Amino acid sequence: MILNQASTRRFRAYTSKHLDELLQRAGLDEEERLQVRAVATVLPFRTNAYVVDELIDWSAAPDDPIYRLVFPQEDMLPAADVARLADLLKAEAPNAEIQAEANKVRALLNPHPAGQMDLNVPRIGDEPVPGMQHKYPETVLFFPKQGQTCHAYCTYCFRWAQFVGDADLKFASDDIDQMVSYIRQHPEVTSVLITGGDAMIMGEPVIRRYIEPLLGLEQLESIRIGTKALAYWPQRFVSDPDADATLELFEQVVEAGKNLAFMAHFSHPRELESPLVESAVKRILGSGATIRTQAPLIRSINDDPAVWTSMWRRQLRMGLIPYYMFVERDTGPQDYFAVPLARAYEIFRDAYSSVSGLCRTVRGPSMSATPGKVCVDGVTEIAGQKVFMLHLIQARDPALVGRPFFAHYDPSAVWLTDLRPAFADRFPYEAAAEEALLPV
Numbered sequence: 550m551i552l553n554q555a556s557t558r559r560f561r562a563y564t565s566k567h568l569d570e571l572l573q574r575a576g577l578d579e580e581e582r583l584q585v586r587a588v589a590t591v592l593p594f595r596t597n598a599y600v601v602d603e604l605i606d607w608s609a610a611p612d613d614p615i616y617r618l619v620f621p622q623e624d625m626l627p628a629a630d631v632a633r634l635a636d637l638l639k640a641e642a643p644n645a646e647i648q649a650e651a652n653k654v655r656a657l658l659n660p661h662p663a664g665q666m667d668l669n670v671p672r673i674g675d676e677p678v679p680g681m682q683h684k685y686p687e688t689v690l691f692f693p694k695q696g697q698t699c700h701a702y703c704t705y706c707f708r709w710a711q712f713v714g715d716a717d718l719k720f721a722s723d724d725i726d727q728m729v730s731y732i733r734q735h736p737e738v739t740s741v742l743i744t745g746g747d748a749m750i751m752g753e754p755v756i757r758r759y760i761e762p763l764l765g766l767e768q769l770e771s772i773r774i775g776t777k778a779l780a781y782w783p784q785r786f787v788s789d790p791d792a793d794a795t796l797e798l799f800e801q802v803v804e805a806g807k808n809l810a811f812m813a814h815f816s817h818p819r820e821l822e823s824p825l826v827e828s829a830v831k832r833i834l835g836s837g838a839t840i841r842t843q844a845p846l847i848r849s850i851n852d853d854p855a856v857w858t859s860m861w862r863r864q865l866r867m868g869l870i871p872y873y874m875f876v877e878r879d880t881g882p883q884d885y886f887a888v889p890l891a892r893a894y895e896i897f898r899d900a901y902s903s904v905s906g907l908c909r910t911v912r913g914p915s916m917s918a919t920p921g922k923v924c925v926d927g928v929t930e931i932a933g934q935k936v937f938m939l940h941l942i943q944a945r946d947p948a949l950v951g952r953p954f955f956a957h958y959d960p961s962a963v964w965l966t967d968l969r970p971a972f973a974d975r976f977p978y979e980a981a982a983e984e985a986l987l988p989v
C-alpha cells in the first residue's frame with residue numbers, strides 16, 4: 550500500500566503503475582479511472598508522496614487545483630481517442646499495441662513546438678554542441694543528461710514529449726568540457742541556465758560535476774537553476790542525504806563571485822505553505838543564492854488574479870522575487886489549459902495592481918516563443934481599431950527588445966501564432982528575420 554507512506558524519507562516516484570490506486574482516493578469510479586488511465590498512456594504521469602500527502606486537498610479532488618496540476622483528466626484529450634485507448638486497456642491489449650495507438654494521439658499534440666529542436670544550436674567549428682541552446686546573446690541553456698526528469702510532472706508541461714521517451718527530444722548532454730569550451734569562445738555569454746527536466750533531480754555529486762567547471766569562467770556573472778523541486782520535493786534542500794553537500798556547493802558558487810539564481814516554478818500559493826518549503830527557502834537564501842519565481846497561467850489551476858496576488862505576497866514575505874507569468878505554450882493539451890491572451894492580460898493586471906511595488910518585479914503575461922519573450926502589455930483602441938499592445942522582453946535579436954508593436958484584437962487568441970499584425974504588414978521580428986538574410 551503506497552498511500553500511507555507520507556513520511557517516506559527517500560524520494561520515490563509514483564508512476565502510472567500507482568495511478569489506479571491514487572485515483573480511488575480521489576473518489577473516481579471504475580469507469581472514470583479507466584478513462585484517466587487511458588489519458589495517461591499518452592501524457593506522462595509521475596508524482597510522489599510529498600505531493601500526494603502534503604499538497605493535494607483530497608476532499609476537493611478531482612477539482613482541487615493541485616490534483617489537477619499532477620493528475621491527468623479524462624477530458625484532456627479528444628473523447629474518441631480516450632475511448633479507443635480505454636477499450637485497449639480494458640481488453641488488456643499487448644503493451645506494444647497500446648503504445649502504437651498512444652503514439653498516434655501524441656503526434657497530433659504538436660510535440661515539437663517551434664524553436665525547441667533546431668534553432669539556437671550552438672556550434673564549435675562545424676560541430677553542434679549537444680545539450681546546449683544559445684538563446685540570447687548573453688544567455689546559454691544547458692540540459693544535463695541526468696537532469697531530464699522531475700520529482701513530479703505537471704499536467705500542462707510543455708516538455709511533456711521528452712518524458713514519454715520521444716527519442717528526438719533527448720538532446721541532453723553530459724559533455725561538460727564542450728560546454729566550457731563553447732562559453733570560452735563566446736565572451737558575450739554571461740549567464741548559464743541549467744534546465745531540463747529539473748536540475749535538482751540530480752544528486753549533489755552529479756550537479757557538482759556540471760557546476761564546478763563553470764566557476765573558473767571569469768566572464769560568467771550568473772548560474773541559474775531551473776527547478777520545481779521547492780514545490781514538489783523541498784526535502785531536496787532540507788533532509789535528503791545530500792542536502793548539506795548541495796548547500797555547500799551553492800555557497801561555493803557565491804564565493805566564486807557569481808550570482809546563483811534559482812528559477813523556481815510555483816503554480817499555486819498552496820505550494821508555499823508547508824513548513825518544509827519554508828526551511829528549504831531559508832537554507833537556499835542562507836547560502837547566498839537568490840530565488841526568482843515563475844509559472845504559466847493555466848485554466849482551472851491558477852486562472853484567477855487572487856491566486857497570483859496571494860502567491861506573490863507570500864513569496865515576498867519569504868524573500869522570493871516574482872519574475873515571470875508565462876502564457877501556456879502551444880503544445881500538448883493546450884486547448885484544455887489555455888487562457889486567452891485578452892483574459893491573461895486582465896488577470897495579470899488585476900493581480901499586479903493589488904500588490905506592493907516589491908512584487909512588481911514580475912513581468913507578463915509573457916509568451917516564450919521563437920523570436921523571444923513577447924509580453925502582452927494591454928488592449929486598447931488606436932485610430933478606431935481595437936488592438937493588443939505587445940513588446941519583446943527578450944529577443945534573439947536584441948535590437949527588437951522593448952519596442953512596442955500591435956496586433957489586431959482577437960478575444961479567442963491564445964498564442965502568438967493566432968495574432969495578426971496591426972498598423973504594419975508584419976511583426977517586427979518577421980521583418981528582422983528577412984533583413985538578416987540580406988548581405989550587409
Ligand SMILES: *Cc1c(COP(=O)(O)O)cnc(C)c1O
Nearest residue numbers: 684688690742917918922942943
Ligand atoms: C525566459 C527564458 C530564458 C531566460 O530569459 P530571461 O529573460 O533572461 O530570464 C531562456 N530560455 C527560455 C526558453 C526562456 O523562456
